[in-house]
Amino acid sequence: MKILVTGGAGFIGSNVADGFIRKGHKVVIIDNLSTGLKSNVNRKARFYEVDIRSAVIDKIFEKTKPDILCHHAAQIDVRKSTDDPIFDADVNVIGSLNLLNACVRHKVKKVIFASTGGAIYGEQDYFPADENHPANPLSPYGVTKLTIEKYLHFYRETYGIDFVSLRYANVYGPRQNPYGEAGVVAIFAERLLTDKKAVINGDGTQTRDFVFVDDVVESNLLALNYPKSDIFNIGTGIETDINSIFRLLRKITSSKQRETHVPPKPGEQQRSVLDCSKAERLLKWKPKNSLQKGMAQTVDFFQ
Structure with a gap:
């Protein structure tokens, strides 16, 4: 086609x-x-x-x-x-x-x-x-x-x-822009690898579904x-909070950076997670990559 x-x-x-x-x-x-x-x-x-x-x-x-x-x-x-x-x-x-x-x-x-x-x-x-x-x-x-x-x-x-x-x-992974507002995984990965300060908005308990x-x-x-x-x-149907994303990436990058929190962004959604059972049933799709595996590949890309 x-x-x-x-x-x-x-x-x-x-x-x-x-x-x-x-x-x-x-x-x-x-x-x-x-x-x-x-x-x-x-x-x-x-x-x-x-x-x-x-x-x-x-x-x-x-x-x-x-x-x-x-x-x-x-x-x-x-x-x-x-x-x-x-x-x-x-x-x-x-x-x-x-x-x-x-x-x-x-x-x-x-x-x-x-x-x-x-x-x-x-x-x-x-x-x-x-x-x-x-x-x-x-x-x-x-x-x-x-x-x-x-x-x-x-x-x-x-x-x-x-x-x-x-x-x-x-969505996260290789080629994600680490310099924009979107894409916390890319932003954290790039900053932890280059020893720049990575900041977490609010208390970091806000959740997202990372695919x-x-x-x-x-x-x-x-x-x-x-x-x-x-x-x-x-999506994956799994909620992961931003603190956990930071800690996982810190481990993968072997960074010693401590968590830094800043005031929350106004209007930021607190929780988001998707039920993808319809895609699995009709489209015959389901995610194959774990967060750990996907994060490791993302870090490899930015190194």
């Missing part, structure tokens, strides 16, 4: 593109390199440095004729979305609609969408959250991801374009041939 991957120079998108190429698929990558790196782009992929909001998108679809759109390009900074929700919506909603309209015009069969678990559900009513959990996003970022899922349903009903929305938990990027790649591969349109949580 020919697959167009947006955000294919970024952390998750580039790993997914590599996975598609390993399976023999032809891959086209679109990325504006605002946060992605040209060095992440697989040499076997055809690369276009273009913003997803651009009018050029239609010409790329016309030229490359993809069978499937795998949409990972996004404004992913939750705090930036809060500071500038108009920019967030412009990239995430308007940009996605530009892609979806191109899908209609050029007869793309399916969209695989990189959605979000924690940010869509907000503060959870029950743990772990399944796909039927109320969607109460606490950030514009979460609102835009949920909005795109609703548009995907519209395009499915109106134009017959199937979709699989993958609601990722907290290794290789497992996320596998979910995208399985989504290619899934015969229906659907939404799946992609």
